[in-house]
Amino acid sequence: xxxxxxxxxxxxxxxxxxxxxxxxxxxxxxxxxxxxxxxxxxxxxxxxxxxxxxxxxxxxxxxxxxxxxxxxxxxxxxxxxxxxxxxxxxxxxxxxxxxxxxxxxxxxxxxxxxxxxxxxxxxxxxxxxxxxxxxxxxxxxxxxxxxxxxxxxxxxxxxxxxxxxxxxxxxxxxxxxxxxxxxxxxxxxxxxxxxxxxxxxxxxxxxxxxxxxxxxxxxxxxxxxxxxxxxxxxxxxxxxxxxxxxxxxxxxxxxxxxxxxxxxxx
Amino acid sequence: xxxxxxxxxxxxxxxxxxxxxxxxxxxxxxxxxxxxxxxxxxxxxxxxxxxxxxxxxxxxxxxxxxxxxxxxxxxxxxxxxxxxxxxxxxxxxxxxxxxxxxxxxxxxxxxxxxxxxxxxxxxxxxxxxxxxxxxxxxxxxxxxxxxxxxxxxxxxxxxxxxxxxxxxxxxxxxxxxxxxxxxxxxxxxxxxxxxxxxxxxxxxxxxxxxxxxxxxxxxxxxxxxxxxxxxxxxxxxxxxxxxxxxxxxxxxxxxxxxxxxxxxxxxxxxxxxxxxxxxxxxxxxxxxxxxxxxxxxxxxxxxxxxxxxxxxxxxxxxxxxxxxxxxxxxxxxxxxxxxxxxxxxxxxxxxxxxxxxxxxxxxxxxxxxxxxxxxxxxxxxxxxxxxxxxxxxxxxxxxxxxxxxxxxxxxxxxxxxxxxxxxxxxxxxxxxxxxxxxxxxxxxxxxxxxxxxxxxxxxxxxxxxxxxxxxxxxxxxxxxxxxxxxxxxxxxxxxxxxxxxxxxxxxxxxxxxxxxxxxxxxxxxxxxxxxxxx
Numbered sequence: 112x113x114x115x116x117x118x119x120x121x122x123x124x125x126x127x128x129x130x131x132x133x134x135x136x137x138x139x140x141x142x143x144x145x146x147x148x149x150x151x152x153x154x155x156x157x158x159x160x161x162x163x164x165x166x167x168x169x170x171x172x173x174x175x176x177x178x179x180x181x182x183x184x185x186x187x188x189x190x191x192x193x194x195x196x197x198x199x200x201x202x203x204x205x206x207x208x209x210x211x212x213x214x215x216x217x218x219x220x221x222x223x224x225x226x227x228x229x230x231x232x233x234x235x236x237x238x239x240x241x242x243x244x245x246x247x248x249x250x251x252x253x254x255x256x257x258x259x260x261x262x263x264x265x266x267x268x269x270x271x272x273x274x275x276x277x278x279x280x281x282x283x284x285x286x287x288x289x290x291x292x293x294x295x296x297x298x299x300x301x302x303x304x305x306x307x308x309x310x311x312x313x314x315x316x317x318x319x320x321x322x323x324x325x326x327x328x329x330x331x332x333x334x335x336x337x338x339x340x341x342x343x344x345x346x347x348x349x350x351x352x353x354x355x356x357x358x359x360x361x362x363x364x365x366x367x368x369x370x371x372x373x374x375x376x377x
Numbered sequence: 378x379x380x381x382x383x384x385x386x387x388x389x390x391x392x393x394x395x396x397x398x399x400x401x402x403x404x405x406x407x408x409x410x411x412x413x414x415x416x417x418x419x420x421x422x423x424x425x426x427x428x429x430x431x432x433x434x435x436x437x438x439x440x441x442x443x444x445x446x447x448x449x450x451x452x453x454x455x456x457x458x459x460x461x462x463x464x465x466x467x468x469x470x471x472x473x474x475x476x477x478x479x480x481x482x483x484x485x486x487x488x489x490x491x492x493x494x495x496x497x498x499x500x501x502x503x504x505x506x507x508x509x510x511x512x513x514x515x516x517x518x519x520x521x522x523x524x525x526x527x528x529x530x531x532x533x534x535x536x537x538x539x540x541x542x543x544x545x546x547x548x549x550x551x552x553x554x555x556x557x558x559x560x561x562x563x564x565x566x567x568x569x570x571x572x573x574x575x576x577x578x579x580x581x582x583x584x585x586x587x588x589x590x591x592x593x594x595x596x597x598x599x600x601x602x603x604x605x606x607x608x609x610x611x612x613x614x615x616x617x618x619x620x621x622x623x624x625x626x627x628x629x630x631x632x633x634x635x636x637x638x639x640x641x642x643x644x645x646x647x648x649x650x651x652x653x654x655x656x657x658x659x660x661x662x663x664x665x666x667x668x669x670x671x672x673x674x675x676x677x678x679x680x681x682x683x684x685x686x687x688x689x690x691x692x693x694x695x696x697x698x699x700x701x702x703x704x705x706x707x708x709x710x711x712x713x714x715x716x717x718x719x720x721x722x723x724x725x726x727x728x729x730x731x732x733x734x735x736x737x738x739x740x741x742x743x744x745x746x747x748x749x750x751x752x753x754x755x756x757x758x759x760x761x762x763x764x765x766x767x768x769x770x771x772x773x774x775x776x777x778x779x780x781x782x783x784x785x786x787x788x789x790x791x792x793x794x795x796x797x798x799x800x801x802x803x804x805x806x807x808x809x810x811x812x813x814x815x816x817x818x819x820x821x822x823x824x825x826x827x828x829x830x831x832x833x834x835x836x837x838x839x840x841x842x843x844x845x846x847x848x849x850x851x852x853x854x855x856x857x858x859x860x861x862x863x864x865x866x867x868x869x870x871x872x873x874x875x876x877x878x879x880x881x882x883x884x885x886x887x888x889x890x891x892x893x894x895x896x897x898x899x900x901x902x903x904x905x906x907x908x909x910x911x
Contacts, residue, residue, distance in 0.1 A: 121482040126444040131459050138423040141457050148456070150447060160420075167485075174903075175485040199412065214416030241419065250421035255432040262429035263461050265441025266481060271434040291482075312482060 113188070114207035114252060115274030115306040117281055118181055120318065121291060122266045125149060125163055125179035129260035129269075133161045133183075136248060136259040155182055157234045160245040161260055168313050171291060178311075180318040181260070181268070184209065184230045184245035185298060185305035187328065188274075194330035195225035200242075207274065207306045208247035216241060227302050227324045247306070274306050281308055303328025426461055439463035443476055443495050443504075444487045450675050451491035451507060451668040451834075458503035464842060465495035465504055472827060474797040478622065479905040486904035488621060490796070492614035492825045493668030493699075493834015498842045506668045506699045506835055510706050513696050516660045517560040524660045525563040525648075526556055527640050527726070530571065531666040531737035531830035532700045534854040538837045539704035540714040545850030547858060550719020555707045557720060561662070566722045568729020570640035571736045571745070573877065574611060575868035577894055578633045579750045580885035582607050582820055586785075589816075604628040606791075606806065606818040609742050611635035613673035614825030614834075616898065618796050622907050623803050624900040626810070632895040636736065637663050637670055638679055640726060641693030642893040645682035647881045648725055656682060662696045666737070666833035669825065670697045681893045699835025728873040731859030731866035738852045739794035739829035740769035740776060743822040747780065747790070749868045750820075754785050764866055770856070772828055772845055774798035777818075790820045795827035804909075831855065 130148040134141065139158045141148075146156045153162035161183035170176040186209045193201040193209060200215040201222055211231075222231045222242060234240035248258035256262075257271040270277065281296040297315045298305035302324050309315065316322045428437045443465045445454050469476035472494060479488050496504045516522050537546035556564045581602065588603040610616055610631040619627060634642070641663070645656040663670060673679065674694040683691025698706070707714055721727070732748050735741030744766045751759040768778035769792045776792040793799045802821060809817060826833045828848040839847045859866060868874070882889045 124444045124481065124483050124487065126442050127456065128441040128461055131442075131456050131461055132425055132429070134423075134456070135461070136423045136425050137420040143456065170482065170484065177483060177485050177487075199415070202415070210418040212415040212418050214414075215412065243419070246418060246420040248421060249418055256430060257434040259425050259429065261434070262425065262437060263440055265463075265466055265476075267436060 113205065113274050113306065114247075114271065115186075115277045115308060116247075116258070116261060117270045117272075117277040118307065118309045119268055119270075119284070120178060120180055120309060120311045120313075122268045123163065123179040123181065124266065125165060125177070126265060127163055128263045128265060129181060130159070130161055130163060132259040132263040133245070136251075137246070153182075155230065155232060155244075157232045157236070157243040160184075160243065164319050166313075166318050168317055171312060178313055178318055180309075180311075180320070182319065183260075183307070184247070185228060185307045186245075186247050187302055188304040188306065189302075189328035189330050191225040191227060191302070191329035192222035192231055194333070195221040197221065201231075204249060206249070206252050208249040208252055210246050210249045211242055211244065213241045225329065227329060228321050274304075274308075277308055281310055284310060297322075300326045302326075303331060426463075428463075429461075439467060441466050443469045443489075445504070446487040446489065449487075449489060449491065449507070449672075451671045452489075452493055452496055452504055453507050454504045456503070458501040460501055460503075462500060464498040464500060468494045468498040468842070472795055472797055473825070474800050475618070478908050478910070480908050484904050484906070486901075488905045490614045490617040490621070490825060491669040491672040491834075492796070494826060494843075496668060496834055497832070497836070497838060500841055502838075506702060507671060508702065509671070509696050509698055510702050510709075513662055513698060513706070516662075516696075521658065522660050523562050523654050523658050524560075524662060525565055525644055526561040526662040526664060527565045527567045527570070527637065528552060528556070528664045529567045529637070529666055529737070529830065530729075530734045530741075530855070531833060531836065531851070532664050532703070533734075534737070534851050534858070535666065535831065535836050535839075536700050536704055537714065538839045539701070539708075542715060543850070544839050544847045545852075545854040547854050547862070548714060549858075550721070551714050551717040552703075553722055554717040554720040555712055555714050556664075556703075558712055558717070559706060559710060563723045564720075565640060565644070565726040566729045566733075567636045567640060567663070568733035568736075569726045569871065569873055570636040570643065571733035572728075572730055572868035572871040572874045573639050573643070573894070574633055574636045575732060575745050575749045576874060576878075576885045577639075577890060578607075578609070578631050579746055579753050579868075581631055581633060582746065582750055583753050584886065586819060602628065602632055605816040606821045607631050609746075609820075609822045610896075611736070611742060612669070612823060612825045612830075613667070613676075614669035615796065615799065615823045617669070617672070617901070618799065618825065619803075619823075620899055620901040621905060622800075622902070623807065624902045626803065626806060627898045627900065629806070630898055632897070634679075634894055634896045635670075635673065636733075637665060637697075638673065638693055638896070639894050641674070641679070642682040643877065644726065645691060645693060646685065646893060647877060649682075650881070651725060656686060656691060657688065660696070661692075661694045662698065663694050664698050664700065664703045666700050666830045666836045667697075667826075668699060668834035670835075673697075678896055681896075685892050701835055701837055704837065725873060728871055729863070730868055730871050731863040732868040733871075734858050734863065735855055737830045738770070738855045739824050739827075740766075740771070740792045740822065741829065741855070742824075743769045743778075743790055743792050743820065745868055746820065746822075747788070748866070750788075751782060752867065752869050754782050757783075758867060765860075769822075770852075772848055772852075774827070775801055788820070789818045790822075791818045792822045794824040794829050796825055798827075799823050799825075828852070 127149040148162045151165045153164045163179050166178045190209045198215045200212045232243045261269040261271050285292045297309040533549035537548035608630045641661045649656040674697050732745035775798050779789045831851040832848045
């Protein structure tokens, strides 16, 4: 039931409607000079929850071409940010979005270190800064509406739906046009899978995607040890306690102060 | 001496430490209890337009916006003002048939013909023309430069609207007065070069018709155009559209430049020579109802005067301001256009006829060309009926007319305004050509903007979205100027144009004319994969 989004980057012509919709829905400011949302200098930043970056590539017929790639939080299936958060401010919701609760945040920024795609941004300019990233319009998704960026796209670059079904849809599209698409769905297995999936006619690293990430989820690495900790804690406590009582009894007997009945010396 | 205090401490050390510990635990518990309620997640406090707020992932009909290349010389967009109403996409796709008429993925170009209709339709003005006012003010203030300005036919019946006057108010003289007050050294009229265009284009049409009839095509230089029908070439948005989507029909495009560019090259050659001014000191500004003219002035090949003189870096037209920009400039100087006393244009390039002024309306170029074409073909001035050619007037998207020219035969013409309407004719012509059928028209006037230049991308936004009632008012005024205000109604009677030929150019389509007043086109079809339907 977890929702996802399939993004077909061959259909994007860089109009930027999605970036405007995000700014409108989340009331974010603009800074076109230093923090552009569109073009080759577009960067995710505290006020930019989504950007469309422009890339000069060569298309399948060998001609120079422009490709536009929409970047935002990928809403991982097993997010490293949520796992690293000390206080549970970042959580994966059952509907799919990874949401951030500012009331709980203590500003440690472990999430920024943990994210393999370097997504969470920080409000460096503020006195009481919060972490900032795409929320996948969690309040819209909760009432069955599609995220703002998807609704406004003129070319229907993005498809919103059940994540598992979208993975199948993605492969169907690749099969239906093998001449065009690179045979890979970005986000299908990267870091254990992300809710946002991408199709492209270009290698993903040429469109600014970080492809050198593990194919297993990052929390899974530490989970191997963390999951055993309670057992270790209880077990080790039991062993040490046992040893303590055993030795105490043995010492007491060795000193002969008490006989085995434990009563006072007559 | 007492070593022991006589007062007992009210709070023992143990008691104090116990208190601290309890307070600490209470505080920790209070803090941690807040963890149960996570509070509101960030985001989602804003809005999106109503059409996007519905359950489900249904595609919304009017959605998104047009892509705009940040290097587009004609239009810019301020995202702060964009409300995602989708009107720009509507205009571009449904009216102009540009967006959506190419396959995705794109190549290395954002397909845009610079027509500016999106700017006219944008309710908030997020999309507007690129502002060149500062650059023009700078050259005006430079006393070493001779700054000339030309005004398009369509500006004189629209700029008054920016000063509260009714739609279509004729403010030609006031506009000239305002331009003089702004500090331009000479104020010329694009009507002059519109008449010049008619001379060149009419001669070219006669040549093509004769060639089609088996005669010799006239024209001494470069390629000799022979294909019929001949397309008008004064609308740069239309020219770019043809270069993108119908490059196979570029041979039909008249080789004549637009009036704007003709005046530009004449200014830096003939005018400079006549007035003994160094062309490098001349800065040529144009006031246009058009955003595509900014693109046209920057086209690589638009440097004929400079190229002919060995200074190819000299542009024929240096800056183009839209009607809206001129209005802002005038307002910025605190000038009230409505209160100015009318002034005349300056001579050498200031005389215009009624045939020239009707260029502003769809069908006007055609009618002007017919008036002089009749003369060129028969040696006689046209009868009065051809001075009110209602068949080519009006806001209908595609118009046809057929007239009998004595001694020549039937002249079949068509007029299209709005690129969606242009497609209808172009598809027919392409099909005719591929099937080897004879051309069904001799001459077609194409205008990118619905209604013609009167409703161009740079005109005052007197109604948003642009409406027919404003177009009608402006058109009425244009034809009134032709019928009632101007003394001459035939391009071939323009004395300044006659002097230009006599003193400098020689004859229409001659060598000098070809060098300065004619141009070439670029096949742009490699930059997109054209589609016939969105």
